[in-house]
Amino acid sequence: MPPVVNEETCIGCGECYDACQSDVFYGSENEEISIVSYPDECWHCNACVSVCPTESVKLRIPLPMMVLYQERTVRSRERSSRA
Amino acid sequence: MTRITMKERIVETDVLCIGGGIAGLMAATRAAEKGARVTVAEKADTRFSGSGATGNDHFLCYLPEIHGTDVEPIVNEFQLGQQGSLRNRSFIRTWLLRSEEIINLWDNWGIPMKFNGRYVFGGHAFPGNPMYHIHYAGKDQKRILTRKAVEKGVEIINRVACYELLTEEKRVTGAIGVNTRKDELVIFKANAVILSTGSAIRLYPASSTPAWMFNTRLSPTCVGDGRAMAYRAGAELVNMEIPVFRCGPAYFARAGKATWAGVLRDTAGKPVGPFVTEPSNKYGDPVVDAYQDIFLDYKKSGRGPVYMDCQGLSDEDYQQMLYWLENEGNVGLLDHLQEESIDPRDKPVEFRSYHYELFPRGGIYYDEDGATSLTGLFAAGDELFGGISGAAVFGWLAGEKAAHHARNSGSTLGAIDRICIDTLKQNIEAMRNRSVGPGWKEANICLQQIMYDHTGEIRSETLLNAGLAALKRLKKKSREGLIATNPHELNRCLEVLNLLDVGELILVAAEERKETRGKHIRSDYPFTNPQMSKLLMIFREDGQHKTEWRSIDHQ
Numbered sequence: 001m002p003p004v005v006n007e008e009t010c011i012g013c014g015e016c017y018d019a020c021q022s023d024v025f026y027g028s029e030n031e032e033i034s035i036v037s038y039p040d041e042c043w044h045c046n047a048c049v050s051v052c053p054t055e056s057v058k059l060r061i062p063l064p065m066m067v068l069y070q071e072r073t074v075r076s077r078e079r080s081s082r083a
Numbered sequence: 084m085t086r087i088t089m090k091e092r093i094v095e096t097d098v099l100c101i102g103g104g105i106a107g108l109m110a111a112t113r114a115a116e117k118g119a120r121v122t123v124a125e126k127a128d129t130r131f132s133g134s135g136a137t138g139n140d141h142f143l144c145y146l147p148e149i150h151g152t153d154v155e156p157i158v159n160e161f162q163l164g165q166q167g168s169l170r171n172r173s174f175i176r177t178w179l180l181r182s183e184e185i186i187n188l189w190d191n192w193g194i195p196m197k198f199n200g201r202y203v204f205g206g207h208a209f210p211g212n213p214m215y216h217i218h219y220a221g222k223d224q225k226r227i228l229t230r231k232a233v234e235k236g237v238e239i240i241n242r243v244a245c246y247e248l249l250t251e252e253k254r255v256t257g258a259i260g261v262n263t264r265k266d267e268l269v270i271f272k273a274n275a276v277i278l279s280t281g282s283a284i285r286l287y288p289a290s291s292t293p294a295w296m297f298n299t300r301l302s303p304t305c306v307g308d309g310r311a312m313a314y315r316a317g318a319e320l321v322n323m324e325i326p327v328f329r330c331g332p333a334y335f336a337r338a339g340k341a342t343w344a345g346v347l348r349d350t351a352g353k354p355v356g357p358f359v360t361e362p363s364n365k366y367g368d369p370v371v372d373a374y375q376d377i378f379l380d381y382k383k384s385g386r387g388p389v390y391m392d393c394q395g396l397s398d399e400d401y402q403q404m405l406y407w408l409e410n411e412g413n414v415g416l417l418d419h420l421q422e423e424s425i426d427p428r429d430k431p432v433e434f435r436s437y438h439y440e441l442f443p444r445g446g447i448y449y450d451e452d453g454a455t456s457l458t459g460l461f462a463a464g465d466e467l468f469g470g471i472s473g474a475a476v477f478g479w480l481a482g483e484k485a486a487h488h489a490r491n492s493g494s495t496l497g498a499i500d501r502i503c504i505d506t507l508k509q510n511i512e513a514m515r516n517r518s519v520g521p522g523w524k525e526a527n528i529c530l531q532q533i534m535y536d537h538t539g540e541i542r543s544e545t546l547l548n549a550g551l552a553a554l555k556r557l558k559k560k561s562r563e564g565l566i567a568t569n570p571h572e573l574n575r576c577l578e579v580l581n582l583l584d585v586g587e588l589i590l591v592a593a594e595e596r597k598e599t600r601g602k603h604i605r606s607d608y609p610f611t612n613p614q615m616s617k618l619l620m621i622f623r624e625d626g627q628h629k630t631e632w633r634s635i636d637h638q
């Protein structure tokens with residue numbers, strides 16, 4: 001559920017609430033910890049993370065978006081056998 | 084429960100820009116420079132909105148100091164490329180010839196267009212051919228363009244999405260906006276209106292993850308509002324039926340492919356394309372610019388998946404690739420790669436086509452001045468696909484012309500069309516006060532299913548007719564039944580109603596184009612008919628869809 005707000009360090013400045021184009025922080029109140037009302041509408045553009053003055057917002061990339069890769073061991077073997 | 088009613092606010096201006104993305108902000112700044120009173124109505128916040136929200140990094144251009152004094156070879160190259168088929172030579176020439184001016188402006192305003200003091204070309208090119216995209220550092224572009232517009236006196240109204248144009252005898256006189264955070268209608272009265280609402284996303288299932296609706300290639304809040312508004316007001320749209328899709332990493336759709344410097348290889352490490360064998364920031368791997376189906380074809384032939392392999396990229400080049408990805412607005416992706424310990428030099432990243440998500444490259448037909456077929460209505464940017472450079476150049480030109488029109492049209496701000504406003508108000512209040520019914524998401528998912536199955540990768544008359552019937556049923560149910568429990572959801576409901584209109588246009592136009600062209604694949608007309616190398620216009624007349632074929636040289 002991206003983004004995630006660190007409630008310990010959030011100062012309620014509302015920067016993330018202003019920045020989000022999808023308004024996932026909809027309903028956040030002035031000077032209160034930002035709430036994530038519509039996590040599924042996040043586009044992972046990172047604007048909220050970039051504007052937070054206390055580094056309290058992080059994106060948690062949802063599992064369906066996990067980047068996939070080829071294990072190096074397989075590739076190295078294939079590569080060296082071709083060489 | 085107390086009944087919710089919409090308050091009303093009236094804003095008067097000379098030039099109204101609907102959408103404060105790249106095109107909208109450029110248009111607003113230029114119109115203000117030309118002496119007009121300018122208002123931007125923006126659905127989100129112009130500092131971080133639209134597809135250029137947190138950056139882009141390729142700018143299409145013609146630079147005489149590099150390309151030489153003759154622009155024609157670059158016009159030729161452009162016509163062979165991604166968007167050549169939609170635009171005539173004169174339009175392309177104007178675009179290229181005005182690009183240097185915009186590059187200089189942006190550089191002066193603080194958007195770095197050079198790297199270490201010089202222009203760096205990269206991407207969207209084949210080895211040996213002329214290159215015409217420079218890399219630039221766009222990560223702060225929206226903040227800078229917003230600041231510039233405000234400096235010139237532009238009024239920016241954030242969190243107001245426009246939903247309907249106001250017209251008076253084929254002349255556009257303003258628009259109705261809906262506040263996305265409180266129950267309020269904003270009525271704009273203007274002498275000229277510029278539509279710059281970006282692309283038409285969320286018509287089809289998300290790029291590579293159908294169940295994750297906002298994992299899209301372009302901004303998922305740009306949903307064809309401009310196209311729908313223009314169409315309902317009577318403006319001409321063009322080539323809505325020919326879709327595009329993109330490719331990029333599985334499954335992080337916004338990351339795209341253009342900035343990756345690696346070579347696309349099969350599981351055994353063999354390059355899948357003929358163009359490059361070594362990674363480089365200059366070319367990346369252009370095979371997918373020419374052959375997007377490669378991922379599906381590899382899969383079908385038992386050779387998939389295909390990987391983006393950056394092995395062999397020098398440290399310096401790798402750092403540069405990361406720098407461009409950062410400027411492209413992909414810090415979210417870079418953080419993810421780091422957290423997962425994925426270094427694409429060691430771990431080739433699986434790439435795929437984002438073939439679920441078809442989006443129309445076509446859209447509102449605007450000319451070199453940004454003028455549409457309706458008096459007082461202009462359009463720019465991804466209202467008819469053009470990337471960042473097209474948005475900047477034609478936004479600038481549209482702003483100039485709109486200011487001119489507002490000054491010289493002789494019209495004073497007229498009375499507003501109360502019937503139009505009251506009808507919308509009634510519908511909105513019904514959505515806000517209904518307690519039982521489908522929410523926007525249900526309707527959006529249903530639309531995506533209908534679109535993908537009936538006018539997706541494969542089309543035919545029978546599929547298109549079935550799709551149209553299904554879409555009409557969905558439209559009726561949505562109009563009569565949608566519920567919105569707050570202004571945020573109301574905005575989403577209105578987005579879906581616009582998407583339904585845009586979807587219908589695609590179905591109708593796709594039926595009319597009885598041939599296969601690009602990704603418009605008609606199983607009942609499996610070849611490209613040279614006689615249909617034309618623009619297909621679609622517009623509304625007497626409440627009906629009308630289509631008309633025009634030569635590409637028509638202006």
Ligand SMILES: Cc1cc2nc3c(=O)[nH]c(=O)nc-3n(C[C@H](O)[C@H](O)[C@H](O)COP(=O)(O)OP(=O)(O)OC[C@H]3O[C@@H](n4cnc5c(N)ncnc54)[C@H](O)[C@@H]3O)c2cc1C
Pocket residue numbers: 021101102103104105106107124125126127129132133134135136138139140141142143243244245246279280281282300301302304305306308309337338339411412413463464465466469470471472474
């Ligand atoms: C990650 C990424 C990288 C990209 N890289 C490149 C690149 O390197 N080079 C390139 O050429 N292109 C690139 N693109 C595409 C480029 O960003 C777009 O082509 C460009 O932003 C189009 O500009 P625009 O002004 O038409 O639309 P946008 O910049 O998308 O702006 C549209 C604006 O309209 C607003 N809006 C929408 N509907 C309404 C409404 N109803 N009422 C009011 N406001 C509304 C939106 O909130 C937004 O602010 C990239 C896109 C992405 C996502």
